[in-house]
Amino acid sequence: MKKITWCAVARAPYLDYLHTEVDKHFDLKVFYKIKERTHPWELDQVHFKNKNIDGNLLKVLSLSLRSDLLIISGWAFWQHLILMLFPMGSTKKIYWTDTPNLDKQKWSGIKGYIRRIIIKIVFNVFDEVWSTGTPGCEALEKLGCDKKKIRSFTFFFDLNRYTNISPIQIKKALAFKKRNINSDNDVIFLCAGQVISKKRFENAIEAIRRLNNRNVVLWIAGTGPQEEELKRFAIELNVLSQVKFLGWLQQDEVELAFISSDVFVHPSHFDPFPIVVLDAMTWAKPIIATIESGSAKDRVIDGISGFLYPSGQVETLANRMQYFVDNKKAIKEFGLEARKTACSYPVEWAIERLRSVVR
Template identity: 25%
Template sequence: MPSRHPATALRDQPSLEGRPFRIAYFVSHPIQYQAPLLRQIAALPGVALKVFFFSDISVRSYIDKGFGVAVKWDVPLLDGYDSEFLPTIRNRGQLAFADPICTGIYEKLETGNFDAVWLHGYHTLNHLHVLWAAKRLNIPLLMRAEPTLIDRPRTRTKKFAKSYFFRLLRHAITAVMPISELNKEYWNTYLGTEIPQFPMPYAVDNQFFQGKSLQAEATVDQLREELDLTPGRPVILYCSKLQTRKRCIDLVNAYLLLCSDLKLPAKPYLLIVGDGEERGQVEARIQESKDLDIRMLGFRNQSELPRYFSLSDVFVLPSVSEPFGLIVNEVMNAARAVIVTEEVGCQKDLVRDRWNGMVVPAQNIAALANALQYVLEDPERCKEMGRRSLERIREFSFDQDIEGLLAAITHIQQTRKIA
């Protein structure tokens, strides 16, 4: 029996005293991946969503630490939902533990008549302020955040401190909304299994990226000509920030290893889209190799990326630390094979080894070169992997996010009735 659309499911639920369920969502800043989801939630008939931002950094041109260049997103970040930037007593234009420091959080919750607080993260003074205020005002709090047990090395002391911190934190959290299987393991480890969980997977606007990718297919030949790429040769794509933890340098070395004893019908190109702290190291390695088929293309804005997805045959994210990797969602919407490392947070949810791509150990150059060989040696298999990527990502969407949020709302409503 097919499941009901999330909006229908909420419409069938009883409202609170004849009014919509009011949610206060607190998040660091407008995020390009979240904006379309917030628009969909705001359009639900049984929900009244109010978004509070700690910073406006992303709605103006700013230096992104990861990209290392000025960034101003070319997609709407604030349209279609009710939002407010909180006043600050300290704002140095950063996103850090104590910057910015916002005021008025308690007052907003005290006077807003909210039925629940939804908080994204717990890692700054502002997040801790929200946790304290919600607990003090007895407002149920839904937690969503990115960390996993493998996203960074942690000493025994740090693990002990984190366990103690979460023993305190669990008293302020009504439920968590895991974004992935690895994120679920994290919550189970630090919060235990007693706190209810309602999966809210880290999705992107599938409809947007699938539509853009279909449009881009018509211009693939034009882009190939712009980049002076020979038709018929496969294209390997890296598209992310050039941060040390993302290990683009490992992909360059794996590509050079692959090409040193080429067993493919045609030599592939390697396209690197992005910018950041590792750019100098990557460029130096390319210059040293004298390989003219590796192209550094710099930063490209979000709406431009589907052109490069459609040009590529396989996408690679070789990170040694990656909480999730939403760029993988984007590429899968273009029906492309993907290769990721075991350290990429989305791999358990989105990438099945030898089905729609490959999963390799991080910083294993030989394994990455072998994965490239396997994916590219059979063009039809590579295309089939891409078709499976599209099949999988269709089930990892905003619909699932809304279902998770509605399930959490139902839990809060039922708990209140029992109380």
Template identity: 25%
Template sequence: MKSKRVVILFSRLSDYMLNMFELWCSQENVSLTVLKKSPDKKEAPFEFNLSHKNIDFFDEDKLDRQEILDLVNLINPDIIICSGWSNSKYNAVISKHYANTKCILTMDNQWHGTLKQYLGTLYSRLFIVSRFDKIWVPGKPQKKFALKLGFKEKDIMEGWYVANESKFKSTRKKIRHEFIYAGRYVDYKGVNEMWEAFIKLQENEPNDWVLTCIGTGPLFEKRKKHPQIKHLGFLQPIDLQRYTEKGGVFVLPSHFEPWGVVVHEFALSGYPLIISESVGAASQFVSRNNGIIFKTKNEEDLYGAMKKIVNKTDEQLLEMGAFSQTLAGTISSNNWINNMNNLINS
């Protein structure tokens, strides 16, 4: 049987999406072409092995509009999956092919009800929805936006982002007194409030907990120094996995986070979670049974969440971590592959 040809017009490649592409192509008779942006060497210097017999990768920013159009024409795909609608080169591909090729839109934006978004919904109903057969989003916050854009409920799929289950699923039966942050060192990630909240906790209620921060970015040189705060710098996914095996409590204080696959990763690893209300993935992976959702940009609320965790017993924290793993199973690679196969076969 002739293999199905799929083109994915992507943004920046990540370990978890690469894992899904490779997993799918290893199981199905498909030929996949992925256009992507070149890696961000400053803030996210990921190193990927891009050798797979059924996947071809191209750096979108090294090709002009016509070269991309020629490439897609040559492939003559059965399906085109496009990340968002802000890339003019990708838009040109969709404009040329949507009439005769199944086109799927993906996005991770949350609905905030801003003027820009309201204008976007008008534009979408005129120029976007008619060009795509379906939209594939991470979860409920994005589904709400997709409905506003004019997509019908039957044409909205969830679970576009899936953490690498083989790397992060854990059977660990111990907890460490360690808060862990993994992300970029930038203002909108809320790292300054996190550092101050943790230092206040140590001043008001001295304890044996530490705060470990993993990542890099513009604020790394201005990082807060404290005897119980550790800064490990950027870790490749395999090294992050080795670290998560040790156990602790994950903290993500972002001011803005459309989804946040890192929440799924730490939930799979059996971590209790402290997540700001701005993180999209909190809607899927955080409940009162496994974590705390605190008010965005609110240092006092984050301090209170850390205090509650410190005052829990190790047994309580292990129970919370087990429930995190239960919620982590609500999005899976099997569901992703089933969605992709349904697109191909429908």
């Protein structure tokens, strides 16, 4: 059985699922920079071998030398830097990154200079550099990575989880919906994520005002420092009764929100590769998202499985939302197309990609 050493920053639901599946086909050992749970969702117990990289760096180096493949995902500064620079003999090395931010300000000054040095090392010492989708691969090329080294390697979901919704889930979803609507609403739009300025949830609230339809509701799932500001904004626009702040939801509650809602809206200014968009697509939800959201740009087929629009263009967002209010049949049609796209990325695809590297 081929051996893989995988170094990541911290546990997350999508990584747990991927590592669990990879462990079935490879001798996998995972090391985290942050071993304790940092993801706000409760995470299930996992059975693949995993440890903290701190205090185990020599062991990681030893294992890497005896592995067929070393994968570094994310960035834990000096530990990953040592692993990058340490001669690995015949071990293949892959760096897996989210969509890089090409904002000029990020690459200027002393910090920008250091980033450019590190990224040059990454491009030189790794056999392949993976990003989460087409936008990320294009960004890597713009940063100077050899096109021959660039590969797409995305996030994966357990697609079987979404196939059959149990009667109990349906009952819970109906109760969830009843708690969070005023009446029989025409369309329920859902936003989800940290309530922070870069998510631009205020644009979705402004779009609700422009719709001027009291039977349309916006759910915002999540918490964060901007929550009270957004509530005041909704009051100013006289739409607080239509904007429901759901607060923090655990994973099973997020599923209820997906089941109960109609259309997913992601108005972020810049979001490298938001997993929540992919999650919404697996639940067969049409997507309205900004082209600055990497996963939406990568997966959403404009006019088929959803709509893409430039960040900040509230009128365009409102028009796209109005389309689903006026064409309710399109909600199911677009949603099925979104689900079809999600199903074209099964975890078996990841297993085959890894096999092709260590073959």
